[in-house]
Amino acid sequence: MKKQIISLMIVLLLVSMIPASFAEENGKQSNTATANVQQVTAKRLANINTGQIAAKTEEWRIRTTQRITSKIGSAEQFMEKLSEEQNNIFLHLSRAQQKGILAMDNESALQVMEKFSLKLVNKSLMFKKRVIAQEKLRIAENNYLKAKQNYLMAMNSYKEAKGLLLQEKKMLKQCTDSETEECIQFRERAESHSREMIVNSANMMIEHLNKIKEKVNSSEEIDEERAEEIISEINGYISELEDAIAQAEAAETKDEIKEVAKTVSKLWIGIRDREKLHAASVVKARVWGIIKRSEHLEQRLFSTLAKMEEQGINVTEIDLKVDEFSGKIDEARIKYENAQELMDGAYLEEDKENLKEIVDEAKQLINEAHELLKEAHTLLVEIVRDIKAAGGEITPETEDDEDDYEVVEEEENITLLSSVKGCAETEKGTTTKSVGVGTEKEPTIEVDGNKVVYSRALNHLCCRKAEIEKEIGDFTINIYEVWSGVGCKCICFSEIEAKLKNIPSGTYKVNVYEKGTQPDGDEPMEQTLIISEDITVQ
Secondary structure, eight states, rough: HHHOOOOOOOHHHHHTTOOOOOOOOOOOOOSSSSSHHHHHHHHHHHHOOHHHHHHHOOOOHHHHHHHTTTTTHHHHHHHHSSHHHHHHHHHSSOHHHHHHHHSSSSHHHHHHHHHHEEEEEGGGGOOSOOOOOHHHHHHHHHHHHHHHHHHHHHHHHHHHHHHHHHHHHHHHHGGOOOOOHHHHHHHHHHHHHHHHHHHHHHHHHHHHHHHHHHHHHHHSSSSSHHHHHHHHHHHHHHHHHHHHHHHHHHHOHHHHHHHHHHHHHHHHHHHHHEEEEEEHHHHHHHHHHHHHHHHHHHHHHHHHHHHHHHHHHHOOOHHHHHHHHHHHHHHHHHHHHHHHHHHHHTTTTHHHHHHHHHHHHHHHHHHHHHHHHHHHHHHHHHHHHHHTTTTTOOOOOOOOOOOOOEEEEEEEEESSEEEEEEEESSSGGGGTSSOOOOEEEEEEEEEETTTTEHHHHHHHHSOOOOOOOOOHHHHEEEEEEEEESEEEEEEEEEEEEEEEEEOOOOEEEEEEEEBBOOTTSOOBBEEEEEEEEEEEEE
């Protein structure tokens, strides 16, 4: 899959480098629409006037949209009901999205349009979610190659130790109840090879995790917050595995070696579904990058066809292929978004079986999106060939292009993502978590785009569980830490975080309260304000 994805990216980049040499002509574009629909559509689209955004609307978008609306009888009534701003948004939708909306009844279509808005694109982040310095990219690539090499070395050493251990075990069959010098040497060598197997198996796990980590470090398609979360978690796993290696190297008896082997096995059982999630995040990020490039290329293809029509070139057959190309990209985008939603939930999932099912389902969607992109790639090759054969050239992308806008869909609901780490994860958390104090962190409320993030770290009574709830009012957001549990005579440490996403623009009062039940019974706690701030979401 990796090679296929890279191949598609190369083709997209090659297409973006094709120069333009369209001849200037004064002829007008031929009109294939019926007079009535074309007249209304042209009037609605030509009269867009939404300030700076409208000034940036290219004529080819209008002509391309007219080509679609002229073929659909209900388009006239639909276009008349759109506001000028919505007309402009409609112009910036992909071909597949436009056709999907026009296939709806007018009421449903208008409701869908209400969810869309135009956002000015930061060209440096058009196909990226963050910018990584070249030196950091170089270091990450070198570290990846090093991890790949170290993994192979550890695997070979593991296989060698396993082979030697099997040989010693054969010899030990002759040493039942025997303490001869030779048998003692067999046992010592067997224990040594067992230690080597444990160490090398742990090293294989570490280097496998390092490969994922360096792919994350070098991915500009993964946002900074998610990247930090993945890397932090991987570093924690590596630290645990390194501790296990130290225990294996220090083990002196057969029983000690067995215990360390169990420890490494348990660690991997706890890690494997999470590492699959992180690896899938890397692949998903690559797919996102290809989809964004493909969507951008689609617009350039439509611009190309509009200019070819100005030259009097018949583009009917090519337009059908571009139409199909748009459909493939839109299908891939939908599958990507479904996978994204699943994986967002997976990062908060604690049940291992549920996590595995979610990751498997998300990976299936990513694979399906990838297959659609491969099909789009095949169409793209044909489209480029047909454009050249007809005498056209792909519209170039120059640095002085006008501002680019993209259509974004507003989320309907404010969603809560919460995280409780430490012994407050469960009421019996102290049976599995370390009892002890940590470094407390004062409660804070921060704004990040359309998200509000509350966090704090605290020492508290053991055997207490914290859950997070939200309450949304008119420009008021209440977050609740809900505590329960009997409470034990010890102190432990927890970190609490709550993220509210998809908050509409505006000024809000954010209050965070502590409530729940008393630690010494079922009596309710007195609700206490932890922090309150006025925030503005742009």
